[in-house]
Each structure stands twice: as structure tokens, then as C-alpha cells.
Amino acid sequence: KKTNDKSQNPLFLLIISFLRENKRKLLHSIKVGIALVLVSLLYLLDPLYEQVGENAMWAIMTVVVIFEFYAGALLSKGLNRGIGTVLGGGLGCLAASFAQQVGGIGNGIVVGISVFIIGAAATYTRLFPNVKRRYDYGVMIFILTFNLVLVSGLRAEKIMEIARERLSTIVMGFSVCIFTSLFIFPIWSSDELHDSLVSRFEHLASAIEGCVEEFFKFCDEKENRIIPGFDKCKTVLNSKSKDELLANFARWEPWHGKFGFSYPWEKYLKIAEHLRELAAMILSLRGCLESPRQAPRESIEEPCEAIVSSLSWTLKELGESIKRMGRCKAEDTIVPKLKSVRVELSLVMSPARLGSLDNSQGLAMAS
Amino acid sequence: KKTNDKSQNPLFLLIISFLRENKRKLLHSIKVGIALVLVSLLYLLDPLYEQVGENAMWAIMTVVVIFEFYAGALLSKGLNRGIGTVLGGGLGCLAASFAQQVGGIGNGIVVGISVFIIGAAATYTRLFPNVKRRYDYGVMIFILTFNLVLVSGLRAEKIMEIARERLSTIVMGFSVCIFTSLFIFPIWSSDELHDSLVSRFEHLASAIEGCVEEFFKFCDEKENRIIPGFDKCKTVLNSKSKDELLANFARWEPWHGKFGFSYPWEKYLKIAEHLRELAAMILSLRGCLESPRQAPRESIEEPCEAIVSSLSWTLKELGESIKRMGRCKAEDTIVPKLKSVRVELSLVMSPARLGSLDNSQGLAMAS
Numbered sequence: 001k002k003t004n005d006k007s008q009n010p011l012f013l014l015i016i017s018f019l020r021e022n023k024r025k026l027l028h029s030i031k032v033g034i035a036l037v038l039v040s041l042l043y044l045l046d047p048l049y050e051q052v053g054e055n056a057m058w059a060i061m062t063v064v065v066i067f068e069f070y071a072g073a074l075l076s077k078g079l080n081r082g083i084g085t086v087l088g089g090g091l092g093c094l095a096a097s098f099a100q101q102v103g104g105i106g107n108g109i110v111v112g113i114s115v116f117i118i119g120a121a122a123t124y125t126r127l128f129p130n131v132k133r134r135y136d137y138g139v140m141i142f143i144l145t146f147n148l149v150l151v152s153g154l155r156a157e158k159i160m161e162i163a164r165e166r167l168s169t170i171v172m173g174f175s176v177c178i179f180t181s182l183f184i185f186p187i188w189s190s191d192e193l194h195d196s197l198v199s200r201f202e203h204l205a206s207a208i209e210g211c212v213e214e215f216f217k218f219c220d221e222k223e224n225r226i227i228p229g230f231d232k233c234k235t236v237l238n239s240k241s242k243d244e245l246l247a248n249f250a251r252w253e254p255w256h257g258k259f260g261f262s263y264p265w266e267k268y269l270k271i272a273e274h275l276r277e278l279a280a281m282i283l284s285l286r287g288c289l290e291s292p293r294q295a296p297r298e299s300i301e302e303p304c305e306a307i308v309s310s311l312s313w314t315l316k317e318l319g320e321s322i323k324r325m326g327r328c329k330a331e332d333t334i335v336p337k338l339k340s341v342r343v344e345l346s347l348v349m350s351p352a353r354l355g356s357l358d359n360s361q362g363l364a365m366a367s
Numbered sequence: 368k369k370t371n372d373k374s375q376n377p378l379f380l381l382i383i384s385f386l387r388e389n390k391r392k393l394l395h396s397i398k399v400g401i402a403l404v405l406v407s408l409l410y411l412l413d414p415l416y417e418q419v420g421e422n423a424m425w426a427i428m429t430v431v432v433i434f435e436f437y438a439g440a441l442l443s444k445g446l447n448r449g450i451g452t453v454l455g456g457g458l459g460c461l462a463a464s465f466a467q468q469v470g471g472i473g474n475g476i477v478v479g480i481s482v483f484i485i486g487a488a489a490t491y492t493r494l495f496p497n498v499k500r501r502y503d504y505g506v507m508i509f510i511l512t513f514n515l516v517l518v519s520g521l522r523a524e525k526i527m528e529i530a531r532e533r534l535s536t537i538v539m540g541f542s543v544c545i546f547t548s549l550f551i552f553p554i555w556s557s558d559e560l561h562d563s564l565v566s567r568f569e570h571l572a573s574a575i576e577g578c579v580e581e582f583f584k585f586c587d588e589k590e591n592r593i594i595p596g597f598d599k600c601k602t603v604l605n606s607k608s609k610d611e612l613l614a615n616f617a618r619w620e621p622w623h624g625k626f627g628f629s630y631p632w633e634k635y636l637k638i639a640e641h642l643r644e645l646a647a648m649i650l651s652l653r654g655c656l657e658s659p660r661q662a663p664r665e666s667i668e669e670p671c672e673a674i675v676s677s678l679s680w681t682l683k684e685l686g687e688s689i690k691r692m693g694r695c696k697a698e699d700t701i702v703p704k705l706k707s708v709r710v711e712l713s714l715v716m717s718p719a720r721l722g723s724l725d726n727s728q729g730l731a732m733a734s
Contacts, residue, residue, distance in 0.1 A: 025494045033487035036514060037479050043518040044475045057515060064511040069494070108411045115407050120400035127392045127436070144431040147403060148424060151410040237647065241608035280604065280647035 027185055032067050035180040039063045039173055055169045062173030067181065070189035072249030074181045077137055078174045079252075084141030085170060089163045091118070092149030096159065099150070111150060118146055133248060182254075189249035190259050194322075196246075197268055200239070200275050201319025203232040205312035207282050212308045216301050236279040243272045258325060271322075307341050314338065394552055399434050402547040406430045406540055422536045429540030434548065437556035439616030441548050444504055445541045446619075451508030452537060456530045458485070459516030463526065466517070478517060485513055500615060556616035557626050561689075563613075564635055567606070567642050568686025570599040572679035574649050579675045583668050603646040610639050625692060638689075674708050681705065 019026065042048050042056035049056065066081060068074045095118075099110040125131050126139045153159045181187075207229030247265040255261050314334050386393065409415050409423035416423065433448060435441045462485075466477040492498050493506045520526045548554075574596030614632040622628050681701050 025491060028494070029487040029491040032490040033483040036486040036510075037483050040479065040482050040514065040518050044478065054519075057519065060514050060518065061511060064507060064514065067490075111411060112404050112407065116400040116404050119403040120396040123399040123434075124392060124396040127395070140431060143403075144428060147407065147427050147431065151407050151427065152421075152424065237604070237643075238607045240605045276604075277650065281651040283644065284648040284651040 024187055028069050028187060031180045031184055034184070035063050035067055035176050036060070038176050038180070042169075042172070052165070052169055052172075055165045057169075058166050059169040059173035059176070062170050063177055066174065066177050069187060070192070070246075070249045071181050071186045072189045072251070072253040074177055075254075076134070076249060076252040078177060080135060080138030081141050082170065082174065084138040085145045085167060088142040088145030089149050089167070092146040092153065093159065093163065095146075095150050096153030099153075115147060115150065119143055122146075133244075186256070188253055188256060188259075189246045190253050190263070190265075191257070193243065193246040193250055193265070193268055194259075196239070196243075197272060197275075198319050198323045200236050200272070201315045201322070203229065203236060204275060204278055204282065205315040205319075207233045207279075208308055208315070209312050211282060211285050212304060216304075230283065233279045233282050237276055237283065239272060240276065243269060303344055307344055310337050310341050391554055395436055395554060398547045398551055401551070402430050402434055402543050403427070405543045405547070409536075409539070419532070419536055419539075422532045424536075425533050426536040426540035426543070429537050430544055433541065433544050436554060437559070437613075437616045438548050438553045439556045439618070439620040441544055442621075443501070443616060443619040445544060447502060447505030448508050449537065449541065451505040452512045452534060455509040455512030456516050456534070459513040459520065460526065460530065462513075462517050463520030466520075482514060482517065486510055489513075500611075553623070555620055555623060555626075556613045557620050557630070557632075558624070560610065560613040560617055560632070560635055561626075563606070563610075564639060564642075565686045565690045567603050567639070568682045568689070570596060570603060571642060571645055571649065572682040572686075574600045574646075575675055575679050575682070578649060578652050579671060583671075597650065600646045600649050604643055604650065606639060607643065610636060670711055674711055677704050677708050 039056075039059050042052055042059055052059070062078075062081065066074055066077045068077055095111070095114045099107050099114075102110050122139050122143045126136055131139065149159065149163060152162075210229040247269055250259075250263070250265050253259070314337065317334060406423075406426050406429075409419055409426055419426070429445075429448065433441055433444045435444060462478070462481045466474050466481075469477050489506050489510045493503055498506065516526065516530060519529075577596040614636055617626075617630070617632050620626070681704065684701060
């Protein structure tokens with residue numbers, strides 16, 4: 001029995017650690033499964049099916065297409081889909097009735113021309129960066145609905161009824177999504193953005209520390225040295241597109257947790273921009289680390305370490321204050337500390353001076 | 368009449384310059400318009416409509432959803448959609464026939480359970496970075512088709528026929544897309560990736576030059592100085608996600624122009640990574656520019672300018688050789704040049720030394 005325990009233990013621990021690491025992913029998958037089953041009930045239960053009929057298809061489609069990982073992404077996609085459908089459907093109905101008034105062979109020509117013009121114009125607007133970032137999906141659905149309504153309007157009789165039924169099933173699908181996404185363990189992109197910004201301060205602080213440690217450690221094997229924290233520094237450097245995506249979603253998210261309405265997400269992006277600049281500077285220090293020993297390093301070791309420890313302390317303090325979402329308590333201690341770092345640096349006159357400027361900028365932003 | 372000419376001229380020039388700048392975007396929009404009109408013919412022309420019926424809807428949907436800016440993106444999405452539909456439809460049919468064999472109340476339970484399991488499992492695979500990058504859309508369509516087939520299989524009699532007809536209309540929509548995208552002025556993402564990589568060498572070279580020029584120009588107004596080429600440098604720094612997207616699409620693109628099959632796109636990504644590191648270094652030089660004058664600069668002006676001009680010459684030469692797609696002709700001149708730069712640098716002992724290391728890496732990769 002004892003051996004059995006032993007062999008089970010690692011497996012059990014493995015499963016536990018797997019669950020912990022992938023908690024959010026598993027949660028999301030299960031939520032999607034639940035939403036799909038809920039929306040399938042439209043088909044499975046006879047009374048519901050009698051109400052919606054074949055149009056239940058559109059509810060399923062909505063759930064599959066809209067259900068995104070972050071709640072904000074889901075809301076953004078859902079609203080885009082709804083508004084795009086309404087606008088496209090309305091314009092399609094107008095164009096269809098105009099084409100019917102023309103009648104005869106002109107009917108088809110009017111349809112063809114309006115499909116071309118609306119399709120090309122809407123596609124062109126999709127290519128503007130501002131539209132692409134936020135309303136890309138909505139414009140696509142607009143084109144789709146416009147075409148379907150206009151073109152099938154030629155054949156179907158009860159076009160308004162079809163449009164109304166489809167819209168109502170889309171609303172049903174959207175409601176199922178909202179219910180499962182927002183009320184069962186929601187995954188907020190605002191939390192993700194907040195946490196990742198806070199952790200970046202930590203990463204950069206440890207990268208600076210690692211850098212200086214390496215600089216004074218040993219200088220014999222100077223090629224292909226791995227500096228601790230540099231890979232995280234690179235992640236910080238390449239974070240721009242992910243940040244913008246998250247901030248974009250976060251704007252759609254309703255009041256929750258510690259974030260209110262109209263939370264200043266654009267400030268997060270500005271701070272992240274400064275952190276990227278700082279990361280670039282830290283990464284460029286590698287050249288110094290790899291260079292052959294030029295000056296006697298021992299003489300500057302002590303002041304350098306003092307400088308770096310106050311720099312990294314400053315970074316950690318800033319990150320901590322963002323985490324607490326409180327005004328940086330240490331504001332009146334950080335500024336004099338940075339000033340003294342500046343004086344020390346001008347004494348040592350090392351190229352690490354670059355870092356201090358940026359920190360004071362970061363401080364100005366955070367406070 | 369003369370005044371009329373004058374007033375028309377600027378407008379005309381404006382239009383010309385607008386057309387030139389937005390050539391590709393306009394082209395894409397027009398192509399989408401054409402594809403939409405072509406696929407609408409399935410509804411507009413009676414003989415075609417008699418063949419496909421209401422299923423023509425799926426062809427329109429395919430065109431709207433699949434038609435992406437780059438040919439590679441279109442191919443990737445189209446193939447994903449096709450394969451996802453086939454797999455999802457097949458598995459859905461299997462599950463539906465199994466559920467029918469169970470029969471009775473068990474039927475609905477089997478359907479519900481399989482919807483949940485397949486939905487959750489497929490959603491989980493969508494979250495793997497590798498799957499997300501390339502097959503995200505395919506997996507989504509797989510889930511969608513599986514659900515539609517399985518759930519509507521409960522109600523519809525001729526499920527195989529519906530599946531066959533839908534698939535054939537999707538293939539029709541895809542063919543229309545391929546025709547308009549690949550045969551009418553195709554927009555290749557491989558061209559875009561190639562050109563943007565080449566132009567980055569130019570940008571970095573001019574940024575280095577601009578940097579040194581500023582350094583020796585005037586030192587009075589040292590705050591908020593705009594260094595020419597630094598904004599482009601930042602663009603280079605933030606290029607990672609766009610590059611990966613383009614390389615991803617480029618892999619799907621068939622033999623065309625100067626690119627053969629299995630063209631080494633991953634090398635482009637590696638070169639771009641090195642260029643990003645170089646851009647980080649150049650950007651971090653700003654600290655040097657903004658620092659108060661420490662040493663007499665005039666004494667090092669001449670050697671520095673010589674070094675920078677050979678560095679930027681090297682960069683331009685490397686970019687040129689990638690543009691030509693030829694082995695770097697100047698290889699035997701670049702390496703000694705860089706070596707002499709190194710010697711010069713060690714004489715001047717300026718922090719600009721960081722740059723040279725990276726260039727030689729870039730050279731190693733390009734050749």
C-alpha cells in the first residue's frame with residue numbers, strides 16, 4: 001500500500017499543478033461547453049423549438065463565434081455583431097425595396113451595383129486603423145447582413161419576418177454568452193492588464209540587479225553569457241500589441257472589482273511605453289557586459305551596487321503602488337533618493353546614468 | 368481659363384497622391400466588391416439559383432468572412448474553414464447517428480454530453496499558442512459545424528444532403544475568393560514582409576546617422592530634442608507581432624514572383640529580431656544625447672563620424688543585398704571594415720561600441 005501511495009503522489013501533484021497553471025484556460029473551456037449546451041436546448045426542447053424553428057442555428061452560431069476568452073472581448077464582439085446586424089439589415093431592406101420598385105431586369109442591376117458599392121466602401125473603412133482596432137467585426141457583420149438581406153430579399157417573401165426572427169435568436173445567443181461569461185467566474189482583461197503591468201516593474205528591477213551582478217562577477221567567459229532576467233526584459237519589450245489589445249477589451253468591461261467606469265486605461269499604455277523604453281536600455285547594457293574589462297571595476301563596485309539597489313527599490317515601490325492603486329506613499333522619499341542617485345552617478349560617471357532619467361519620468365506618471 | 372487651371376491642379380494632384388498612397392487599400396476594396404457581386408449571381412441568375420437554392424447564403428458568408436487583405440491570409444482562412452467544416456461535419460454525423468441509435472430520452476442526453484465535451488475540448492486546444500496562431504479559425508469552424516450538424520440532425524431528415532450542399536456552396540465561395548484575390552492584382556504578405564525588412568535597414572542606418580549628427584550639433588537645448596529617425600526606430604522596435612503575422616501568412620502563399628516554395632521565412636524573423644535589438648540600442652543612445660556635455664566632444668568628432676558612416680554603409684549594404692536576394696557581394700569588404708571600426712572604436716573608447724557587435728551578427732545571418 002505504501003508503494004501505491006508513493007506512485008500516486010507525484011501524479012496527483014502533477015495534476016494539481018496542471019490545474020493551477022491552466023485554471024483560467026480550463027474554466028474558459030468549461031464555460032464555452034456550458035454555453036453551447038444551453039443554446040442547444042433551443043433545438044433539444046420541443047416547446048422552445050416550436051418558437052424559434054430553424055433560426056436556432058443563428059443562436060448557436062452567435063455563441064460559437066462571440067465567446068472570447070476575456071469578458072471585454074466578448075462584449076465588444078457581441079455588441080459589434082448586434083449593431084452590425086441591425087444596421088446592415090436596415091440598409092439591406094431599404095435597398096431591397098428600392099430594387100423592387102425599379103422592377104424587371106433593372107432589379108438585378110440595382111442589386112448588383114449596391115452590393116458592389118456598399119461592399120467596397122465598407123471594406124475600405126475596415127482598413128482604417130481606428131476602425132480596424134475596435135469595429136472590424138461589426139463592419140464585417142454589416143456587410144454580411146446587408147448582402148444576405150438584399151440578395152435573399154429577391155427570393156423570399158416575408159423578409160421582415162426573417163430579419164426579426166434572426167435578430168431575436170442572435171440576441172438569445174448573446175444573452176447566453178453574457179450569462180455564462182460574466183456571471184460564472186468572469187475572466188477580465190482589465191485584471192490581466194493591471195497584473196501584467198505590475199509584474200513588469202518587478203521583472204525590470206530584477207533584470208537591473210542581475211545585470212550589475214553579472215558585471216562584477218567574473219569576466220573570463222564573456223561570450224554567450226545568460227543574464228538572469230533578460231528574457232523577461234525582452235517580453236516587456238515586445239508587449240506593445242498585447243497591451244493595446246487588452247486595453248481595448250478593458251474599455252468595454254463594466255464596473256467590477258477595483259475598476260470603476262471610465263478607468264484610465266490609456267495611462268496604463270503610457271506607463272507601459274516608458275517601461276518598454278527602460279527595457280530597451282537595460283537590454284542594450286549587454287554590450288557593456290560582454291565588452292572586455294576596460295577600467296578597474298572593483299573601484300566602482302560599491303557605489304554602483306548602491307545605485308542599482310535604490311533604482312530597483314524605486315521600481316518595485318512604483319509597481320507596488322500601482323498594485324495597491326494608491327498614491328505612491330514613498331513619493332517624498334523616492335524623489336530625493338533619485339536625486340542622490342544622480343549625484344552619485346555623476347561621481348562614478350558610468351553609462352548606467354541612462355536609467356535614472358527614465359525612472360523619474362515613470363515616477364511622474366505614476367503619481 | 369488660367370485661374371481655372373490653377374484651382375483644378377491642386378485638387379487633381381491631391382487625388383493622384385491619394386490614389387498612389389492608398390493604391391493597395393482601394394484595390395482590395397474593389398476586389399471585395401467584385402467577389403461579392405460574383406457570388407451574388409448565385410441568387411440573381413435563375414439557373415444558378417435552381418441549383419443551389421437557399422444554400423447560396425453559405426457562399427456569400429464564406430466570401431465576406433474569408434476575404435482578407437493578404438492573399439496568404441485568405442488562403443489560410445479558406446483552408447481552415449474547409450477542413451474545419453469537413454472534420455466537424457463528419458464527427459457531427461457520427462455523433463448524430465450514435466445518438467439516434469440510443470433513441471428516446473437518451474438521445475437528447477447523448478447530444479448534450481457530446482456538445483459539452485467536444486465544445487470544451489476544442490476550445491481548450493484553441494488556447495494553445497501554436498494552434499491559436501495558425502488554426503484558430505479552423506477549430507472555431509469545427510465547433511460550429513459539429514454543433515449545427517449534430518443538433519439539427521435531430522430535426523432534419525436529409526442531414527447528409529444538407530451537409531453536402533453546404534460544403535459545395537462553401538467551396539464555390541472559396542473559389543470566387545481565390546479567383547479575385549490571386550488572379551486580379553494579388554496583394555502578397557510575403558512582398559510586404561520582404562520590403563519592410565529591407566526598409567528597416569535603411570531606417571536604422573539613418574537613425575544612427577541622425578543620432579551622431581545631433582550629438583555634435585549644439586548642446587544648449589538638450590531637453591525635448593527630436594532626433595530624426597527615432598520614431599522609425601520605435602516602429603522597428605514594435606514590429607514583432609506584425610512580423611509574425613506576416614510570416615504566418617507568407618507560409619501559405621504559393622510560388623510567386625521571386626519567392627519559391629518553402630522560402631526561409633523564419634530567417635526573416637531572426638534578422639528582424641536582431642534589428643529590434645539594434646533599434647533598442649540606438650534608442651538607448653538618447654540618454655547620451657540628452658546628457659550634459661561631459662568630455663570635449665570636438666576631439667572625437669572626426670573618428671566618430673567615420674565610424675558611423677561605415678556602420679550605416681554596412682547596414683545599407685546588408686539591406687540592399689537582401690533586397691536583391693543575392694549573396695552579399697561586399698562580404699569580403701564588410702568584415703574588414705567592421706574590424707577596422709572596432710579598432711578605431713577602441714581608440715576612441717566611446718559607448719557607441721555596442722553597435723558593432725550586433726552588426727557582425729547581422730552579417731553572419733545575411734550571408
